[in-house]
Amino acid sequence: xxxxxxxxxxxxxxxxxxxxxxxxxxxxxxxxxxxxxxxxxxxxxxxxxxxxxxxxxxxxxxxxxxxxxxxxxxxxxxxxxxxxxxxxxxxxxxxxxxxxxxxxxxxxxxxxxxxxxxxxxxxxxxxxxxxxxxxxxxxxxxxxxxxxxxxxxxxxxxxxxxxxxxxxxxxxxxxxxxxxxxxxxxxxxxxxxxxxxxxxxxxxxxxxxxxxxxxxxxxxxxxxxxxxxxxxxxxxxxxxxxxxxxxxxxxxxxxxxxxxxxxxxxxxxxxxxxxxxxxxxxxxxxxxxxxxxxxxxxxxxxxxxxxxxxxxxxxxxxxxxxxxxxxxxxxxxxx
Amino acid sequence: xxxxxxxxxxxxxxxxxxxxxxxxxxxxxxxxxxxxxxxxxxxxxxxxxxxxxxxxxxxxxxxxxxxxxxxxxxxxxxxxxxxxxxxxxxxxxxxxxxxxxxxxxxxxxxxxxxxxxxxxxxxxxxxxxxxxxxxxxxxxxxxxxxxxxxxxxxxxxxxxxxxxxxxxxxxxxxxxxxxxxxxxxxxxxxxxxxxxxxxxxxxxxxxxxxxxxxxxxxxxxxxxxxxxxxxxxxxxxxxxxxxxxxxxxxxxxxxxxxxxxxxxxxxxxxxxxxxxxxxxxxxxxxxxxxxxxxxxxxxxxxxxxxxxxxxxxxxxxxxxxxxxxxxxxxxxxxx
DNA sequence: CTGCCATATGTATCCGGTTACATCAAGAAA
DNA sequence: TTTCTTGATGTAACCGGATACATATGGCAG
Numbered sequence: 001x002x003x004x005x006x007x008x009x010x011x012x013x014x015x016x017x018x019x020x021x022x023x024x025x026x027x028x029x030x031x032x033x034x035x036x037x038x039x040x041x042x043x044x045x046x047x048x049x050x051x052x053x054x055x056x057x058x059x060x061x062x063x064x065x066x067x068x069x070x071x072x073x074x075x076x077x078x079x080x081x082x083x084x085x086x087x088x089x090x091x092x093x094x095x096x097x098x099x100x101x102x103x104x105x106x107x108x109x110x111x112x113x114x115x116x117x118x119x120x121x122x123x124x125x126x127x128x129x130x131x132x133x134x135x136x137x138x139x140x141x142x143x144x145x146x147x148x149x150x151x152x153x154x155x156x157x158x159x160x161x162x163x164x165x166x167x168x169x170x171x172x173x174x175x176x177x178x179x180x181x182x183x184x185x186x187x188x189x190x191x192x193x194x195x196x197x198x199x200x201x202x203x204x205x206x207x208x209x210x211x212x213x214x215x216x217x218x219x220x221x222x223x224x225x226x227x228x229x230x231x232x233x234x235x236x237x238x239x240x241x242x243x244x245x246x247x248x249x250x251x252x253x254x255x256x257x258x259x260x261x262x263x264x265x266x267x268x269x270x271x272x273x274x275x276x277x278x279x280x281x282x283x284x285x286x287x288x289x290x291x292x293x294x295x296x297x298x299x300x301x302x303x304x305x306x307x308x309x310x311x312x313x314x315x316x317x318x319x320x321x322x323x324x325x326x327x328x329x330x331x332x333x334x335x
Numbered sequence: 336x337x338x339x340x341x342x343x344x345x346x347x348x349x350x351x352x353x354x355x356x357x358x359x360x361x362x363x364x365x366x367x368x369x370x371x372x373x374x375x376x377x378x379x380x381x382x383x384x385x386x387x388x389x390x391x392x393x394x395x396x397x398x399x400x401x402x403x404x405x406x407x408x409x410x411x412x413x414x415x416x417x418x419x420x421x422x423x424x425x426x427x428x429x430x431x432x433x434x435x436x437x438x439x440x441x442x443x444x445x446x447x448x449x450x451x452x453x454x455x456x457x458x459x460x461x462x463x464x465x466x467x468x469x470x471x472x473x474x475x476x477x478x479x480x481x482x483x484x485x486x487x488x489x490x491x492x493x494x495x496x497x498x499x500x501x502x503x504x505x506x507x508x509x510x511x512x513x514x515x516x517x518x519x520x521x522x523x524x525x526x527x528x529x530x531x532x533x534x535x536x537x538x539x540x541x542x543x544x545x546x547x548x549x550x551x552x553x554x555x556x557x558x559x560x561x562x563x564x565x566x567x568x569x570x571x572x573x574x575x576x577x578x579x580x581x582x583x584x585x586x587x588x589x590x591x592x593x594x595x596x597x598x599x600x601x602x603x604x605x606x607x608x609x610x611x612x613x614x615x616x617x618x619x620x621x622x623x624x625x626x627x628x629x630x631x632x633x634x635x636x637x638x639x640x641x642x643x644x645x646x647x648x649x650x651x652x653x654x655x656x657x658x659x660x661x662x663x664x665x666x667x668x669x670x
Numbered sequence: 671c672t673g674c675c676a677t678a679t680g681t682a683t684c685c686g687g688t689t690a691c692a693t694c695a696a697g698a699a700a
Numbered sequence: 701t702t703t704c705t706t707g708a709t710g711t712a713a714c715c716g717g718a719t720a721c722a723t724a725t726g727g728c729a730g
Contacts, residue, residue: 001686002685003687005686005687012710013709014709015686015688015710018709020689027708029709047448048685049448049687050389050394050687051389051688052687053687054383054385054386054686054687054688054690054715055715056715057688059385069409069410069411069413069429070407070410071407072405072406072410074404076404078405079404082431085675091430094428095428110384113382113383114384114385237416276612277612280616281615281617282592334350338716339716339717340717349681350716350718351680351682351719354679355719364677364679366679367679382715383715383719387683389718390717390718392718464715467690528696589686634721
């Protein structure tokens, strides 16, 4: 491997000058600069990032902790972070947490150990208290799609309450009154908030959510199937169903298919997220879209600003609204 | 940040000893070791990986280059790599190439600059020649899902010829004789090989592939739709269709739906990959499965062995077979 | 009691860069 | 011409660890 020392020798200058040519070209004399650049080119020199990071105490890199890679949900957010950072000359490195609190902790620290200048953490499993402590200690870390009251300015997230409300308003606008819902695990604040907003939305139309029409799912297809079966078994009639994510909606649709219940003719179904599955289902799923890329991008930018001490959150948008993507699973039943 | 120096002072030993406690505990006296460990614990010391990597000239990390993150296809492979490496105490870091040759080059080098001990590269776009040169220069890099004759032992991939043949054999076993196919872009060897195997499979049953029944797609849904429309427009009859990936199959199914052609009653459709979309389509897609996780894992292990100079490719499996996953889009038409 | 060897620990250098500070040359001002 | 300033470059320390080699310590055989 060719080092800065070899370049400096070949060019007849000191390593400091070579370093300057790379990081501060304008302070180097034109003649010297060109000579050095020529040598760099000829030798195919590439600065060793590890050495640079150590010496400069900065890695120009933001780390990202996500649950896992085999899911476009995280993939989109990751892409958002990456894209935004690329624009400011920063790199992104991601680590997965396997969706456990221990994994989240480890991935987070591991990224810090690599001297990431900041880290964007998607932490579903760590408790609020611990997160608060960690955020206090790591002033350049930000939370992705999670809201922590004590550190609101360090969170970038979808307004799940708004999303839930939007779902209710939309279904009501289509003439539905008897509406069931399959929530995510209630230990997740996303589920709590979506349900809260949903309840609010119904209330606006003077509808009270019937406890029998609420089933808790697991954010996966299987849970959606089971929850839907449960809802149907209670025999309470409903004309529309709101699911806390698209996968559970897919499960619910599967249950309908099996029981020969036509969607949307007999039951309208509304999903949440708008990840690929939504557009592949038949009929295509109407859903509440999360702007995942944008959310990721904002989180990346926020971490970057914190890391570089930019003029504080200069009006950076950190709370995002969900929006309805109309496809084919919700019909208007207005008489 | 607490450094090894502070730990050594607190423990009344030299930094060398602290370093040993961490990397070679057995050579340190029991009493000293415990004292040091106690201090480490108390101070919350975490070794700076950047410094360690620089000093040891190894990062215990394997880099991975993939097209993009927002696709489970790469996600699965990445998970495979990560999982396999975790077992041997190695870390994984991924970088995306945006599916351009320049991006692949840059990501690859960037990973090398970070002193990754090895790198697993999914390079669709770089030319064979350049890949050969790069592989020669980087003895610990391996190719993921691409086959390079000159460096066969550095490639971990699906046997696409076998996959194509399997597809033909399967459809034929279901009584189909008139079979159409939508290929990937023919500049990709995957498409070439799948088509080659497919042709072979047909030949085994004395069927020659009618050129009118071959349409080139783009590996995306839109291309599948268009290609299917094209195939139907030529008016040549066929009872089954083999698509080079699931997304194009989804597109083809969409075209059928629009033209009121029933799948699988009128046309059987077989996909390739078995990524999520397959199981969400209606009817569920019968497809040729790639063992993506296993492929990723093998690539990770191979890179790791090369990096650590393990007893060479000790019988590591590097060529994988595809298999049929029967769902609902292919029916038996044997009279 | 010596001498030797194995084990435990310290010393000093190195990894490949960055950067504060010193130095030097040349042009401008006096 | 002298002095100051300014811009270009070099010197050397440092980032936080790893590790080859030197040294010290203790046990055991002779």
